[in-house]
Amino acid sequence: MEKNAPTPQGEKKMKQTWIALGLVTAIALAAQLLDPHEPHYPWDFVGFYVLFGLVGCIVLIVVAKTWGKLIERPTDYYGGDDRSM
Amino acid sequence: MLNVIPPAFILLAGTLLLAVLPQRARAFAFPVFPALALAQLLQLPDGVLLTMPYAGWELVLLDADRLSRVFGTIFALIAFLGGIYGFHLKDRGQQVAAMLYASGVLGVVFAGDWFTLLVFWEIMGVGSLVLIWSRRTAAAGGAGMRYMLVHFTGGSLLLAGILGKLAATGDLSIGLLSVDEWYHWLMMLGVALNAAVPPLHPWLPDAYPRGTVTGSVFMSAFTTKTALYVLARAFAGWDVLYYGGIVMALWGVTYAILANDIRRILSYHIVSQVGYMVTAVGIGTEFALNGATAHAFSHILYKALLFMGTGAVLQATGRSKMTELGGLLPQLKWVFVLYMVAAFSISGAPLTNGFISKSMVIAAAGEAHHYAAVLLLLLASVGTFLSVGLKLPAGTWFGAKPADITVQPLPRNMYVGMGITAFLCILYGVWPTLLYNQLPTPVDYAPYSIAHLVEIANILVLTFVAYWIFRKKLAPHDAVALDVDFLYRKPAPLVRTVTVMGTNRVFAGFERATLWMASALAGLARNPAPALQSLLIGRKSANRREYNADDARPRLQYVMGLVLLVFVLGAYLGLR
Numbered sequence: 001m002e003k004n005a006p007t008p009q010g011e012k013k014m015k016q017t018w019i020a021l022g023l024v025t026a027i028a029l030a031a032q033l034l035d036p037h038e039p040h041y042p043w044d045f046v047g048f049y050v051l052f053g054l055v056g057c058i059v060l061i062v063v064a065k066t067w068g069k070l071i072e073r074p075t076d077y078y079g080g081d082d083r084s085m
Numbered sequence: 086m087l088n089v090i091p092p093a094f095i096l097l098a099g100t101l102l103l104a105v106l107p108q109r110a111r112a113f114a115f116p117v118f119p120a121l122a123l124a125q126l127l128q129l130p131d132g133v134l135l136t137m138p139y140a141g142w143e144l145v146l147l148d149a150d151r152l153s154r155v156f157g158t159i160f161a162l163i164a165f166l167g168g169i170y171g172f173h174l175k176d177r178g179q180q181v182a183a184m185l186y187a188s189g190v191l192g193v194v195f196a197g198d199w200f201t202l203l204v205f206w207e208i209m210g211v212g213s214l215v216l217i218w219s220r221r222t223a224a225a226g227g228a229g230m231r232y233m234l235v236h237f238t239g240g241s242l243l244l245a246g247i248l249g250k251l252a253a254t255g256d257l258s259i260g261l262l263s264v265d266e267w268y269h270w271l272m273m274l275g276v277a278l279n280a281a282v283p284p285l286h287p288w289l290p291d292a293y294p295r296g297t298v299t300g301s302v303f304m305s306a307f308t309t310k311t312a313l314y315v316l317a318r319a320f321a322g323w324d325v326l327y328y329g330g331i332v333m334a335l336w337g338v339t340y341a342i343l344a345n346d347i348r349r350i351l352s353y354h355i356v357s358q359v360g361y362m363v364t365a366v367g368i369g370t371e372f373a374l375n376g377a378t379a380h381a382f383s384h385i386l387y388k389a390l391l392f393m394g395t396g397a398v399l400q401a402t403g404r405s406k407m408t409e410l411g412g413l414l415p416q417l418k419w420v421f422v423l424y425m426v427a428a429f430s431i432s433g434a435p436l437t438n439g440f441i442s443k444s445m446v447i448a449a450a451g452e453a454h455h456y457a458a459v460l461l462l463l464l465a466s467v468g469t470f471l472s473v474g475l476k477l478p479a480g481t482w483f484g485a486k487p488a489d490i491t492v493q494p495l496p497r498n499m500y501v502g503m504g505i506t507a508f509l510c511i512l513y514g515v516w517p518t519l520l521y522n523q524l525p526t527p528v529d530y531a532p533y534s535i536a537h538l539v540e541i542a543n544i545l546v547l548t549f550v551a552y553w554i555f556r557k558k559l560a561p562h563d564a565v566a567l568d569v570d571f572l573y574r575k576p577a578p579l580v581r582t583v584t585v586m587g588t589n590r591v592f593a594g595f596e597r598a599t600l601w602m603a604s605a606l607a608g609l610a611r612n613p614a615p616a617l618q619s620l621l622i623g624r625k626s627a628n629r630r631e632y633n634a635d636d637a638r639p640r641l642q643y644v645m646g647l648v649l650l651v652f653v654l655g656a657y658l659g660l661r
Contacts, residue, residue: 058551
């Protein structure tokens, strides 16, 4: 959420987070490259899940948001039942 | 002797006792009964242990095997943990209802015939309904009413199927059912409704966000997973479940992205997660059924913890919509930490119980060469981490804090309940054999392989990347996302007008007519004069309130004239 402006500490933390996540991905890819296992699935090549995670997530967001445009209604659509939880 | 007591009866005894105990004692008594039931069911040997003759049938009240024991274990365990989480509760109705609900669950799990199962099935429905209504809001009232109607329909389908089976075979025993008989399909539909298989699912995201803080913890654990247990026992290998499960997994994920209420996000992720289990049941191999069971076990723990965490937010702030939440990290730091344990579990992160069970389901799909299922279930995992692991905590604990929000301190027992549940999520994650040893058939599966670790690490990191890119697009907003319940919620006013109001109007019309006739007759009997007058001298004058002599005079003139004429004529003729 970007409800508030990023602070210098926040930016530094974010940078550290990106470095950590990059390291995790690099280690995972190296491990996949060196792992001598039999291929399980037809898509068993190095880096497949990097692609799958990114593309899959974007597809889900786009599909859900497009679907949302079609089916979202104001909160009083069912006679005000949804305004209060 | 101990072997013939059904665990459900222990909880039923607890239900009765809670109904009469004073407030202080109830909180202590609540966790005792699930603990006793757990101790009881763990030592049950395999086989039929208690039967009862009823109307010519031998009902099987207690029938234990490995499958029922592992499901019974987790249900009793979560009832115990829910009791600790809800230790502060003073509402007798909720406590009694939750215990009744739990007894229904254990009754279903250890039922040996369909009739016994159905009785406990309906008990579950009643208990859970009270947990929704106990919230005492208008929205909860409406959602509870819909919940009741939908579950009565489901129960009726199940009953109709059972009666069809009984008529055709005379057999009530629970076992694997074939897809060839129509009555088996009715039974399947009744059970699938409770498992929230689309299009029979919308009662779940409708009702669960509206339940009480503690009530929704129980509901998140009980109803769908009890149905899953019945599916695993009677409908394993049904293709329709395989496809239905995949639809569930993705349907729930899609709607969760659109949801604003934090407990509705989690509700849609119950649909999604149970989808994995239903798919596994549809595959129906031994490995897949083990996977479904293991995932149900894990899911109950982390999903209860998720509902505990979001329930704690609701308890502390009185709010559950992300558009009205934010920046709670300083006040609710430990709730966040414990919530994240569950969020990583549901996302299948290593060292959590989601990792060791979800992967079994996916591996079982791969082993059966259902590659499309493997990829689609992995895609659902991506969506799970996106909503439950990133969007929900970002909207609740991070960002700007609304100015008008106040945070009440939480009862300590809530933290204890969450803490134990989080501990168990991690315990089973780092020590999977603890769970695998309890599964129905022997397990030969090692979750911690390099391939699997690489897979999940890549997926989680890249989901975060995609989230970060689209985080503004994903910002929550308040709206109703129409689900299938649109089909019965929107025409409801019309149906109401036709059936309820229309019937009312017809009856009211007849009632008015009857009353009018009665009052007219009564008036006539009391004073027939006006009616007779109106007959004799015209309606217009008779309806006058006061009698006016002049009104009659003109007509009387003719009468008198006639009489006089007759006299004159008579006199004239007589004299002649």
